[in-house]
Amino acid sequence: MIINIVTLFPEFFREPLGLSIPGRAAEAGLVEYRLIDLRAFTHDRHRTVDDYPYGGGAGMVLKPAPFFEAVRSLAPEGGEWPAGRVLVMSARGRPFAHADAVRLSLEEEITLLCGHYKDIDQRVADGLEAEEVALGDFILSGGEIPALAIVDAVVRLLPGAISDHESASTDSFYEGLLSPPSYTRPAEFRGMEVPPVLLTGDHAKIANWRREQAERLTRERRPDLWAEHLREQGTGNREQKD
Numbered sequence: 001m002i003i004n005i006v007t008l009f010p011e012f013f014r015e016p017l018g019l020s021i022p023g024r025a026a027e028a029g030l031v032e033y034r035l036i037d038l039r040a041f042t043h044d045r046h047r048t049v050d051d052y053p054y055g056g057g058a059g060m061v062l063k064p065a066p067f068f069e070a071v072r073s074l075a076p077e078g079g080e081w082p083a084g085r086v087l088v089m090s091a092r093g094r095p096f097a098h099a100d101a102v103r104l105s106l107e108e109e110i111t112l113l114c115g116h117y118k119d120i121d122q123r124v125a126d127g128l129e130a131e132e133v134a135l136g137d138f139i140l141s142g143g144e145i146p147a148l149a150i151v152d153a154v155v156r157l158l159p160g161a162i163s164d165h166e167s168a169s170t171d172s173f174y175e176g177l178l179s180p181p182s183y184t185r186p187a188e189f190r191g192m193e194v195p196p197v198l199l200t201g202d203h204a205k206i207a208n209w210r211r212e213q214a215e216r217l218t219r220e221r222r223p224d225l226w227a228e229h230l231r232e233q234g235t236g237n238r239e240q241k242d
Contacts (some may be wrong), residue, residue: 001031001107001158002066004082006070007114008049010035022152025161033151034074038062041069050117055136059118059125067113067124074111084109086130087141088120096150098173100133102120104150105157112150151210157188176229180213 005013017023017033025031039047050060074082084107102108113120125132135146154203155164183194197209219226 001105001155002034002082002084002109002110003151003154004034004036004071004074005151006036006038006067006111006148007116007142007144008038008116008137009142009144010037013148017147017151021156021161025155025158028156028160030160036070036074038066038070039075052133053118054170057118061118062115062120062124063102064121064123064127067120068127071111071113081128082109082111083107084111086113086128088128088130088132089115089134089146090120090125090126090132091134093134093138096133096135096146096153100208101150101153101157104154109190112143112147112153115145116142137200141155173225176232177214177224177226179219180210197211205230 007013013033017026022031026033040047047067048063049060053059053061069083071086078084087103087110089112113124113128113182121161124130133146133150135149140146183198187194187199195209197205200206203221215226215229218229
């Protein structure tokens with residue numbers, strides 16, 4: 001897989017992408033990271049990437065031309081645009097979810113566009129037919145942190161990136177539920193004990209306990225996910241009856 005990242009701050013990514021699972025995946029040849037400096041596609045001596053917004057208002061807006069040139073530079077010989085999906089990091093975007101990470105992990109190439117300052121000219125997303133995505137209902141200084149989070153979420157799903165597939169398959173959101181609590185040694189710490197069922201060695205009871213905890217936590221903390229889970233369970237039951 002090839003992951004292109006267009007940003008004003010390429011140095012933001014260099015060290016994190018060399019660490020842990022993203023770094024090991026690159027060393028194993030599972031993924032190639034391409035960091036593209038947006039300022040390299042400006043044509044004035046000040047390397048200007050932003051301008052005042054039409055209609056007035058506070059803040060500066062990133063210009064469309066540098067983004068289009070940067071993305072075009074990634075196209076294969078004879079092509080106009082790179083392969084795969086283009087994503088714009090945007091607070092207006094649809095919340096990024098585990099299902100998106102799974103979908104993107106099947107692409108041969110993805111391109112992430114990082115904004116900064118007030119916003120990115122909307123013609124970037126529209127003209128490149130890009131997906132606008134966000135991490136949540138909060139504002140960050142730029143698109144670099146969301147882009148790095150998306151890279152990590154996608155890369156860890158690549159075959160061979162994680163040696164223990166079972167660990168990944170029990171993560172939160174893998175089956176639409178939050179993951180159950182985890183415990184390790186010692187069995188007692190500062191008066192807090194590991195749930196006795198986890199010490200029994202009875203795999204069926206442990207699996208039931210974990211399922212119950214996953215459902216309880218999802219119901220309490222993420223009623224939106226719980227409602228979706230119930231809808232899917234209902235659909236599954238109808239399909240079995242049919």
